[in-house]
Amino acid sequence: MVNTPPDVAADDHLRKQCRRIRGARPTAVNLAWAVDRMDAAVQPVKATAERIAIARQEATAIEKEEIDNCRRIGENGLPLIAEISRRNSGRTVNILTHCNAGWLACVKHGTATAPIYAAHDSGLEVHVWVDETRPLNQGARLTAWELGRHGVPHTVIVDNTGGHLMQHGLVDIVIVGTDRTTFTGDVANKIGTYLKALAAKDNGVPFYVALPSSTFDWTLRDGVREIPIENRNPDEIRTVQGWDNHAPRTVLVPPADSPVANYAFDVTPARLVTGFITERGICGASEKQVRKLFPEKA
Amino acid sequence: MVNTPPDVAADDHLRKQCRRIRGARPTAVNLAWAVDRMDAAVQPVKATAERIAIARQEATAIEKEEIDNCRRIGENGLPLIAEISRRNSGRTVNILTHCNAGWLACVKHGTATAPIYAAHDSGLEVHVWVDETRPLNQGARLTAWELGRHGVPHTVIVDNTGGHLMQHGLVDIVIVGTDRTTFTGDVANKIGTYLKALAAKDNGVPFYVALPSSTFDWTLRDGVREIPIENRNPDEIRTVQGWDNHAPRTVLVPPADSPVANYAFDVTPARLVTGFITERGICGASEKQVRKLFPEKA
Numbered sequence: 001m002v003n004t005p006p007d008v009a010a011d012d013h014l015r016k017q018c019r020r021i022r023g024a025r026p027t028a029v030n031l032a033w034a035v036d037r038m039d040a041a042v043q044p045v046k047a048t049a050e051r052i053a054i055a056r057q058e059a060t061a062i063e064k065e066e067i068d069n070c071r072r073i074g075e076n077g078l079p080l081i082a083e084i085s086r087r088n089s090g091r092t093v094n095i096l097t098h099c100n101a102g103w104l105a106c107v108k109h110g111t112a113t114a115p116i117y118a119a120h121d122s123g124l125e126v127h128v129w130v131d132e133t134r135p136l137n138q139g140a141r142l143t144a145w146e147l148g149r150h151g152v153p154h155t156v157i158v159d160n161t162g163g164h165l166m167q168h169g170l171v172d173i174v175i176v177g178t179d180r181t182t183f184t185g186d187v188a189n190k191i192g193t194y195l196k197a198l199a200a201k202d203n204g205v206p207f208y209v210a211l212p213s214s215t216f217d218w219t220l221r222d223g224v225r226e227i228p229i230e231n232r233n234p235d236e237i238r239t240v241q242g243w244d245n246h247a248p249r250t251v252l253v254p255p256a257d258s259p260v261a262n263y264a265f266d267v268t269p270a271r272l273v274t275g276f277i278t279e280r281g282i283c284g285a286s287e288k289q290v291r292k293l294f295p296e297k298a
Numbered sequence: 299m300v301n302t303p304p305d306v307a308a309d310d311h312l313r314k315q316c317r318r319i320r321g322a323r324p325t326a327v328n329l330a331w332a333v334d335r336m337d338a339a340v341q342p343v344k345a346t347a348e349r350i351a352i353a354r355q356e357a358t359a360i361e362k363e364e365i366d367n368c369r370r371i372g373e374n375g376l377p378l379i380a381e382i383s384r385r386n387s388g389r390t391v392n393i394l395t396h397c398n399a400g401w402l403a404c405v406k407h408g409t410a411t412a413p414i415y416a417a418h419d420s421g422l423e424v425h426v427w428v429d430e431t432r433p434l435n436q437g438a439r440l441t442a443w444e445l446g447r448h449g450v451p452h453t454v455i456v457d458n459t460g461g462h463l464m465q466h467g468l469v470d471i472v473i474v475g476t477d478r479t480t481f482t483g484d485v486a487n488k489i490g491t492y493l494k495a496l497a498a499k500d501n502g503v504p505f506y507v508a509l510p511s512s513t514f515d516w517t518l519r520d521g522v523r524e525i526p527i528e529n530r531n532p533d534e535i536r537t538v539q540g541w542d543n544h545a546p547r548t549v550l551v552p553p554a555d556s557p558v559a560n561y562a563f564d565v566t567p568a569r570l571v572t573g574f575i576t577e578r579g580i581c582g583a584s585e586k587q588v589r590k591l592f593p594e595k596a
Contacts, residue, residue: 132535132552134432134456140552148553156558158432158535160457160490164564167492167522192458194465198496224465237430237456240538242549249549251540254430254438255446260454266462 009051026228027265028179069212069279070109077115077277084172096129099190100142101177111210112177128154135237163199174207185270185285186223197272210277223267234260307349324526325563326477367510367577368407375413375575382470394427397488398440399475409508410475426452433535461497472505483568483583484521495570508575521565532558
């Protein structure tokens with residue numbers, strides 16, 4: 001067994017670390033969900049070596065389940081893309097996504113990307129509009145890279161662009177991930193998701209959210225009012241990280257004395273969401289339909 | 299008089315240069331409007347020295363008129379902000395703007411900024427949410443700088459943020475500029491404006507567009523379908539210009555082999571626009587109301 005200082009698995013230390021990790025991401029729920037599950041798994045045993053062994057076993061089980069969930073999200077979302085392709089007589093299906101809900105963020109397959117990879121791998125012609133996703137540019141830096149490595153045709157755009165594309169029929173479907181979704185259908189996701197959902201609604205473009213059931217919050221009813229929105233370091237906006245002659249470099253953009261606010265997420269109300277793609281299947285964004293797919297939570 | 303090569307004011311040269319300058323900005327109309335006006339002014343005379351003198355005179359007249367127009371836009375927009383302040387019992391009025399429609403872009407006072415400067419100068423408490431405005435960051439680099447120099451309280455945000463702010467009552471009014479507005483009320487402006495207009499509508503926030511009458515297009519009826527949208531260099535998105543140790547520097551953000559599309563403007567349909575702030579006064583975003591304010595165009 002690992003050579004560990006004796007107190008790493010002690011109750012006090014565990015309680016403190018669980019609280020610290022749970023508190024690290026106020027908006028997202030998967031981290032807290034996983035911490036609670038790990039905590040529950042190790043509580044029944046007290047010996048350090050046994051706790052470590054059980055923790056590893058539980059973590060591996062979570063990883064396997066999440067990979068399986070992402071695979072099923074891909075299988076369940078694939079027919080949505082196939083149906084658009086069929087209606088378009090096989091013409092390329094244009095999908096817009098925001099931020100990174102790929103395998104870099106969500107283990108293998110990813111969540112929002114899972115139906116895209118499934119469609120591409122099954123031979124359907126797909127093309128992805130990748131929102132660069134300011135301020136941290138997860139779209140430009142992660143999603144574009146992932147899609148490129150997988151050979152999925154894609155185009156990077158600034159976050160301002162989606163509405164214009166939808167007005168001109170250049171987006172067939174929006175698929176995004178989520179950091180927390182209420183059982184009533186409100187979706188917290190990377191800041192700017194709400195704006196894309198408004199544009200999708202205004203232009204009759206289907207707006208889907210892909211998520212494993214661990215991302216549902218079964219306690220909050222009003223996502224817009226009740227989900228806490230993480231306020232992050234203003235320097236994430238002030239400065240941009242990129243490459244200069246193959247070396248990483250950071251540049252300052254606004255005047256150094258201009259105040260900056262960095263709200264990291266927003267909440268898209270259920271009324272703007274066409275449906276959820278989960279490991280169990282697809283359902284509408286309403287308490288009734290969500291509970292029907294997850295009857296054990298009713 | 300200036301020592302000029304003899305053919306600068308020749309008909310051929312002028313025709314070619316007018317065409318070149320007119321074609322430089324396919325979406326905006328003010329440049330073409332000014333070129334036509336200059337062309338009309340110099341046509342009646344043929345001698346080089348006289349043409350140059352008349353050109354200078356006409357350019358100075360345009361400048362003076364535009365400054366006067368911007369000042370009147372400020373005077374006409376001020377009551378909108380004063381009324382919100384009054385309703386809020388003097389609490390700070392939060393104004394959101396997108397891109398730069400300040401004096402750096404639009405001579406003195408600017409257009410969208412004119413009512414803001416007028417309100418601030420008259421002693422009203424105002425605070426401006428400044429969209430950074432990707433890809434060229436005119437908000438973060440120009441508007442924030444302008445407002446800061448004038449002492450107007452402001453906060454830079456990423457373009458994704460406006461919807462969240464409006465959901466939470468943190469925006470009292472949106473004021474933007476425009477590159478071309480149809481007489482039917484459709485507004486072409488920097489890409490992303492449409493998304494903010496959707497969010498304003500969804501949250502009952504008034505959405506105003508400030509413009510001198512030279513920005514109206516009296517020929518097109520359907521702005522969304524008919525206004526050409528400039529497609530600019532993808533490198534504007536791929537790379538970000540900023541400061542590194544007080545030296546200007548450019549960094550690359552997405553993978554070098556990922557395709558990028560750079561649509562520079564979008565069109566906000568009239569139904570999302572509360573009104574226009576012009577040098578003549580305020581009017582609603584409809585053909586009827588626009589023509590009422592500009593009867594000579596009817």
